[in-house]
Amino acid sequence: MGSEDSPAAGESYSKILQGRYELGRVLGRGGSSKVYRARDIRTGVSVAVKAVRKPYHPCSPEMAAAARRSVERELAALRRVQGHPHVMRILDVLASRSTVYLVLELARGGTLLSAMDERGRFDEPTARRLFVQLVSALAHVHSRGVFHRDVKLENLLLDEHGDLKLTDFGLCALGDRHLGADGLAATRCGSPAYVAPEILHKKRYDAGKVDVWSSGVALFSLTAGYLPFNDGNLMGMYRKIFSGRFRCPRWFSPELRSLIGRMLDPNPDTRIKIAEIMEHPWLQQDGTSPFDIIRAGSSHPRPEVMKWEAEMEQVRELNAFDIIAFASGCDLSGLFGPLPDRVRFAVVGVDIGSVLDKAEEIGRVEGLAVRRKEEDVGCGGVMFEAIGREVIALVRASRLVEEMVMVEVERTSSSEAPKLWDRLQLGLKFLNG
Numbered sequence: 001m002g003s004e005d006s007p008a009a010g011e012s013y014s015k016i017l018q019g020r021y022e023l024g025r026v027l028g029r030g031g032s033s034k035v036y037r038a039r040d041i042r043t044g045v046s047v048a049v050k051a052v053r054k055p056y057h058p059c060s061p062e063m064a065a066a067a068r069r070s071v072e073r074e075l076a077a078l079r080r081v082q083g084h085p086h087v088m089r090i091l092d093v094l095a096s097r098s099t100v101y102l103v104l105e106l107a108r109g110g111t112l113l114s115a116m117d118e119r120g121r122f123d124e125p126t127a128r129r130l131f132v133q134l135v136s137a138l139a140h141v142h143s144r145g146v147f148h149r150d151v152k153l154e155n156l157l158l159d160e161h162g163d164l165k166l167t168d169f170g171l172c173a174l175g176d177r178h179l180g181a182d183g184l185a186a187t188r189c190g191s192p193a194y195v196a197p198e199i200l201h202k203k204r205y206d207a208g209k210v211d212v213w214s215s216g217v218a219l220f221s222l223t224a225g226y227l228p229f230n231d232g233n234l235m236g237m238y239r240k241i242f243s244g245r246f247r248c249p250r251w252f253s254p255e256l257r258s259l260i261g262r263m264l265d266p267n268p269d270t271r272i273k274i275a276e277i278m279e280h281p282w283l284q285q286d287g288t289s290p291f292d293i294i295r296a297g298s299s300h301p302r303p304e305v306m307k308w309e310a311e312m313e314q315v316r317e318l319n320a321f322d323i324i325a326f327a328s329g330c331d332l333s334g335l336f337g338p339l340p341d342r343v344r345f346a347v348v349g350v351d352i353g354s355v356l357d358k359a360e361e362i363g364r365v366e367g368l369a370v371r372r373k374e375e376d377v378g379c380g381g382v383m384f385e386a387i388g389r390e391v392i393a394l395v396r397a398s399r400l401v402e403e404m405v406m407v408e409v410e411r412t413s414s415s416e417a418p419k420l421w422d423r424l425q426l427g428l429k430f431l432n433g
């Protein structure tokens, strides 16, 4: 996780996101998002906040649905692959009516593409270290049934130690839901220079082999300083990719040439597999596999990583429901572990109206002013105000599935109406007996 930063560390923060994150400068932009440097107000930790506007296509519900699926996919995929030192960690998710905010660990070293802009190319030992981290991350995500499908230097970030973080799962194929009965994907995706020939053939393809190809393009680019397949126009570039013809620069070692040749094999059936890459001579040093070092490192996680992984277990339990809550546009903050002043629980056999009625009743008994928040489809809230109209607590309710409501109780002050907190939790948890 990031280290603690003070705002005085040369960063100015202009906007506060939902009372929790101060947003600073824009770190990058993607096709669908803006990524900000930010600071967690509670902990002082620097993070990155990826703001993805919820799709609004009044004339094309299909486009809106497709764009929304892409955000949901990224979220679901990121959750599924958490727990690896070289996969970008997701720390929190927030949503407003128009935007979803993914809070990510901050990669202070920027992208590998920007690092290339600065240094031209990487020497083989440095490239080998980064490539080992990439292959280890891919082996991990593939083992969780997730295929990235958009590996490129722009999606490989560096942390403050110069270690790699695989990110941007927006295009990924999720094993069980996006593959056909034969286990092959059919959607065209990826960036032109990194696209595998079988995708250009518009055939069904094995998404794992596509990740190997694009990692081969990334490895070539890292060590050569330019792309293996390039041309002034797109069709010319595609022709080169089809043929699989490229020239290695003279400074490549024979082992590196061999590995890249096996990765950029236009025939997916004979292309090297992830497990074979791990055994390739270019990656073996002093008879020790560098992957053993990564495995050993990740099997003894630091305490904060263990805490994080325990929290992720809770998230996994909520998985089936939180995507539904996300789709209805509710705030999902707090999903990532309990916060001292916020609790979440599900109530079965009730509707949102009865949760909110009960919350209002409890608030009035405590002598508080009670106000309903504007209601959304499948989502509503109640605010409790003390004398002087300070909001001291909130209850939010969102429908998960028929007859099941997710309730979130939050207190913003513990000095006013001290019994309210317990009464709300008890009263709402046991609403139906």
Ligand SMILES: Nc1ncnc2c1ncn2[C@@H]1O[C@H](COP(=O)(O)OP(=O)(O)OP(=O)(O)O)[C@@H](O)[C@H]1O
Residues within 6 Å of the ligand: 027, 028, 029, 030, 031, 032, 033, 034, 035, 048, 050, 088, 104, 105, 106, 107, 108, 110, 111, 154, 155, 157, 167, 168, 170
């Ligand atoms: N965790 C992070 N830490 C630092 N910078 C980041 C982080 N995540 C993203 N960025 C920056 O923001 C840029 C855009 O992020 P990202 O690629 O995730 O967006 P996207 O909308 O998914 O892009 P694409 O159009 O490639 O799908 C990155 O290239 C990088 O410069």
